Amino acid sequence: MRDDFGSLSGDDFGHFRIFANTTPITESLPSVLAKYLQERPGVTVDIQERNTSEVIKSVAESNADIGVLSVPKPFNPGYLQNRCYDSDRLVLVVPTSHAMASRRTAEFGETLELPHVGFRDSTLQEYIVSQAAALNHRLTMRVLMNSYETMCGMIESGIGVGVLPESCAQRYIKGGMRLKTVVLADAWTLRERHVIYRDVDALPACARAFVEALASSRRSR
Template sequence: MHFDIIDLRLFTHIAEAGNLTKGADRAALSPAAASARLKALEAQLGQRLFYRDSRGVTLTAAGETLLRHARVILRQVEHVRTDFSADPTTAAGHFRLFANTTAINEILPKVLADFLGERPHVAVHIEERNTHDVVRSILDSSADVGVVAGVVTTEGLESRCFSTDRLVLVTPPRHPLAGLTVAAFSETMGYPHVGLRGSTLQEFLVQKARLAERRLDMRILMGSFESMCCMIESGVGIGVLPESAALRHSQHAKLRVIQLSDEWSIRERRVLYRELDALPACARAFVNLLCK
């Protein structure tokens, strides 16, 4: 069975666009040429790859399988081109890095500043995703490296724990819980909470409350740790944040930071990838720097 890189790239473009014409345009082919190549690819595989209707195309089960493999193959071709075209004296290269909110705000700024400061010719494409999306993106090769904090299922991936962080309770100074040095999460459930919108952390806390057969009173959901702390300081509610974020913002705001006694408040920070040796050289260097 012979696979043409051009056909795999075309197939991936069509799958991601959900439209043959748009996919063909991204591949710099005419719709007629793209359709002919796609039919030849389906004939070679003996499988239908797309369902077609008036709205566009959607992947069949066989198409989903091929897309996973195609992304891996295309990423590896890209990595080979990068590694062998790079000037060793300039250490050029690029990789895709996906990370959750905690990692984006609390881990990566300093690490990337050091990493890129020593490698001015390296480019990093970085996107903020929730933890589930980070894992899925590494599995389907949409990203090369993922950085997350908290509970994560890494089946099918390689991962390394590079540090730990703690979740803490943050309250305004005059809150009834503000005088505590340690509190259980269950003690917070009777008070309005400020949460982080669309985050894995928010999902995790709601799940913990559900397991305790309680319900979190979510007063408001914010888009960042900074905006959460502003709302908490103003008295809107209390919140659970990574300790690193809480301590940083408490330097400029009137906040009380209280340790949580729950075992799950200690979280691992992990870097994820499919296979270390298959990463481009610059991505391997990033992983090694993060884990040193």
């Protein structure tokens, strides 16, 4: 049963629940949500991090009003409605002293013999491991971390390389971490960010307004 923070309705009042996987939680949602809530002081939001399959299942079963996902192309959420609001790509992240730091592009297969830093219990980690398995290889995971920031810290220290969303890696590089990104030429590294829901017309007005805010966030950047 949902915990309702209030009974007021309308665009400027109400409550809704978002489930999202890791990349939107850390990359796109904070800025969009901050602006949205600043403009609507009567709205409250319950936001929870889940893996991709849990997000889709929760929206389908009405345990969340909205799901926000970073997923491979193409994405088909079945009978759920969805809008693509942004795109990103996965890149190889290495310390600036690494032999591959001077490369502009590489194939994922070139990294298979290197030690990797991964993201513990994440959809992204499962996805990268599956891509290695498709090449009949098992990645050497030196350490598994619980956030992109700690992943980048371990990569910077030389423990291994990692595969991360480019927008995320660039944020830590701009923050001063001694890292380089190498574009992975593999088609599967291209990703899209989607917002999903059962029926947009059945959403609370405040949730519909958030969908529109998220959908327009790319155009405003």
